[in-house]
Amino acid sequence: MSSGVPRTVKAVDTSELIGLDTEAIECGLNRNHGAGWLAEFADPAAVHYLRPVLVHRAGHRPEFSPHWRCMLLLTVQDGQQIFSLLDVLPASFEDLPETLDAATKTKIAHRLEHGDLLTQAQWADLNP
Incomplete structure (x- = not known):
């Protein structure tokens, strides 16, 4: 993990995720x-x-640099969890409440890194 990003996992509901x-x-x-x-x-x-x-860092948009690239564990409408990425502004991420305990964060981080998840693109190809 790169230094400069928080070492945490945050939960978001679908409305918050759409906003981000x-x-x-x-x-x-x-x-x-x-x-x-x-x-x-x-x-x-x-x-x-x-x-x-x-x-x-987005050279084409220096006013929004730096920002954080986040791994996303996304649940889609068929109930499947898939992997995606989302760029998030630091202030927007910091505004999200910390609601998860350490064990849950560790479990989710492990799932994101080693969970053999379909990517969003792979899921979309299977669900046109």
Whole structure:
């Protein structure tokens, strides 16, 4: 993990996740899901998990650099958990409450790194 990012995992509901994704799109950050994708495919009742993994700089948008590239454990409408990435502004991530205990954070981080998850692109190819 790169220094400069918090060593934590945060839980977000679908509404919060859509807000973060919309912010990434509006800021021109590279890792987002595209307008409307999460609203269409994310499970509206699920909890999703973000884990910052590196500091990313967008040369084309210096006003939004640096930001954090986060691993995302995303639950889609069929109940499956998939892997994705989302660029998040540090202040937006910091505004999310810490709601998970250490054991849960460790379990989610392990699932993200070693869970043999489908990626968002792979899932989308299987679910046109």
